[in-house]
Amino acid sequence: MRSKTIQKSGRKFQGPFAVIGLSLLFLLCSCASSNYGKLETSQEVTKIFDNYQILSDHLYYYSGMQGIPDAIVGIHSNYLLKSKMWQQVDFSSFLLRKLVERMGYVHMITPRGAWILGPDGNRIGVWYSARYQTTVRVGQGNQLAIAPPPPPGLRGSH
Numbered sequence: 001m002r003s004k005t006i007q008k009s010g011r012k013f014q015g016p017f018a019v020i021g022l023s024l025l026f027l028l029c030s031c032a033s034s035n036y037g038k039l040e041t042s043q044e045v046t047k048i049f050d051n052y053q054i055l056s057d058h059l060y061y062y063s064g065m066q067g068i069p070d071a072i073v074g075i076h077s078n079y080l081l082k083s084k085m086w087q088q089v090d091f092s093s094f095l096l097r098k099l100v101e102r103m104g105y106v107h108m109i110t111p112r113g114a115w116i117l118g119p120d121g122n123r124i125g126v127w128y129s130a131r132y133q134t135t136v137r138v139g140q141g142n143q144l145a146i147a148p149p150p151p152p153g154l155r156g157s158h
Contacts, residue, residue: 037118039127045113049128052097058125060096061086063148068102070151071129073116078142079124085148103130116146141157 010019011067048055049072057077063086077082081088089095103111116125118138127134131149138144 001129015017035119035138037116037138039110039114039132039134039136040117041114041132043113045115045126045128046111047113048110048126049096049100049113052093052100053089054093054096055126059060059088060091061088062099063087064151068100068106071127071131071149072096072099072103073125073127073146075116075125076123078143079138079144081144081146082139083087083145083148086146100128103128 006049015019049101052061055074057155058074059077059081060072060074061081062069062072073081073086100111107130111128111130112129112132114132115123116136118124124144129149134149135147136144137146
């Protein structure tokens with residue numbers, strides 16, 4: 001009998017603790033999300049890459065294989081991309097053209113452009129990839145963390 005009483009009284013306390021725990025979790029998530037940006041699909045950015053245009057006030061990076069990147073980003077010079085998964089590259093129009101053409105030919109999905117937006121909605125860079133979603137986080141000192149996309153499917157693979 002006594003063990004049943006303890007179990008019942010233990011159950012009484014689970015409800016309030018669960019509500020408090022979930023409330024704290026929600027509060028932490030809402031505070032943490034204030035540093036996150038996002039991608040905004042843009043025909044203008046797609047045209048920038050399709051015309052092999054290099055924005056002079058941006059630093060360029062790629063993820064994936066050097067000859068066929070999974071994504072190319074241009075980050076405004078006011079920001080610093082911090083990640084070992086991205087390789088910085090000094091683009092010439094010729095090199096950008098070569099990589100954009102290879103991405104379009106090899107990946108099963110046609111690459112598109114997007115604005116990289118900061119938490120406040122300001123444009124902080126450009127994105128070009130066959131994948132259209134990623135995580136963008138802005139840290140102290142305008143340091144960016146951008147998750148590279150997974151490799152898209154390749155033509156001819158099954």
